[in-house]
Amino acid sequence: MDQTRPAAVRKIPCVLMRGGTSRGPYFLESDLPADPAARDRVLLAAMGSPHSLQVDGIGGGHALTSKVAIVAPASRPGADVDYLFAQVSVDRAFVDWSPNCGNMLSGVAPFAIEAGLVPAADGETTVRIFNRNTKGLIEATVRTPGGVVVYDGEAAIDGVAGTAAPIRLVFLDAVGSKTAGLFPSGQRAEEIDGVRVTLADYAMPMMLAAAADLDIVGDEAPEMLDRDAALIGRIQALRLEAGRRMGLGDVSGLVVPKVGLLSAPRRGGTLTSRYFVPDRCHRSHAVTGGLCVAVASRTPGTVAYDLASPAEGEGRRAVAVEHPSGRIDIDLAFAADGTVTRAGVVRTARRIFEGSLLVPAAAFG
Structure with a gap:
């Protein structure tokens, strides 16, 4: 806790990023409460939910800008990092951990490299990401000339203005992400x-x-x-x-x-x-x-x-x-x-803000 501020407030390291056509804060798991209920309270307070405008937090008042990416060292062989996605409800005090988000996923590899979780190669760096929500593995390839992540480039994706460096995502085992298979009811129609x-x-x-x-x-x-x-x-x-x-x-x-x-x-x-x-x-x-x-x-x-x-x-x-x-x-x-x-797709990302997010200490329990 930051001793220079009143005890009623806690500081959490945070990076705000655009990932694909979404936007939200990226956290290291170690900077959030380990207790799931406390973690939910902290994320709700961070985003400003429940409120239609999320005016008391950093959410954007829309499902596309009320998303959170949590990154940690890999928990299993074959992966470089773990990624846990949270969809924070705008108008309810609810955090949904059931889905993945491929747009927010776009920012995981550059965030992990710049956080020191994955060493960068000269030229390109491929990060193998284990998504805890769906138990799937994704490869993300990021441009890292001289071992440094770059965000500027020529790739354009519809829904985002301008261009940026391409981030190639390859989903390796995405069948049955939350169910029993590709067609979980057993029928194609x-x-x-x-x-x-x-x-x-x-x-x-x-x-x-x-x-x-x-x-x-x-x-x-x-x-x-x-x-x-x-x-x-x-x-x-x-x-x-x-x-x-x-x-x-x-x-x-x-x-x-x-x-x-x-x-x-x-x-x-x-x-x-x-x-x-x-x-x-x-x-x-x-x-x-x-x-x-x-x-x-x-x-x-x-x-x-x-x-x-x-x-x-x-x-x-x-x-x-x-x-x-x-x-x-x-x-x-x-x-x-x-x-x-x-299945593969090209996305882009941008690091927008880095610093500390102030959250009421009461949210931590």
Whole structure:
């Protein structure tokens, strides 16, 4: 504790980073309480939840800017670091530890290198990240000329202005991230309340449905969809049953499964997605959700496959998911039996602020 300040306040080392199209604080696990309940209280206080504007913390009043990345030395062989993701509710006193976030994941490797957890090579450094939320392994390759992380570069991702250094993410074992398998209900397509859906789990558990089956076109602006209370209510009702069928139990208080409303591509991509997180439409698209949509789009019998632009042979590898801010490009690798063995995507990150975050001491218990 900082002895120069009143005992009512504690200081926590913190780095605020943009990871992909999300933003949030990155912490070393050793700087947070070990007790899970105390850790939740600290994160809620840090972000300013519950409050619609998170005015008393560093959250941005939106699910995309109310995220936390916690990094620690690797807990198992084959990994360099552990990554634990937290989705902090904006308007409830709740921290959801169930999902992964591929956008925040983009900042883990540069953060870990600059925190001294991983030595940097000259040129590029590949960091093997174990995601504790999903028990999956991801390789992240960062530019490190002269052994120093650089953030400037020529890579552009839709949903973020300007360009930055590319960060290559390769998901090595993302099948069944939170459930029993790629199609945890045992079916590639089924009906819930008269709506044909695919319940898939690759990097992120998702319920996929055709936008037209929920009476929308599929290329609407997120703000328009957010204002459609009847649509949001119907999505949530379907999602609750989807969660039960996927073996996730009662998901009324969880952010998984996420929801993708799909339609045909408009701008030369593979298909169009409106991604719900879960009760608001994403302004672009989650990385993990994009991977799930991409894998489903190349698996016959799914809702996504039926809406996607066709591709054969090597053309199956490249999938472009169109979203409100542009598109996310995903590269898939297949085994001889047609199953996906890995998925890759390019993201960027930026270190925005580093210092100490002041949190009420009472949050620590």
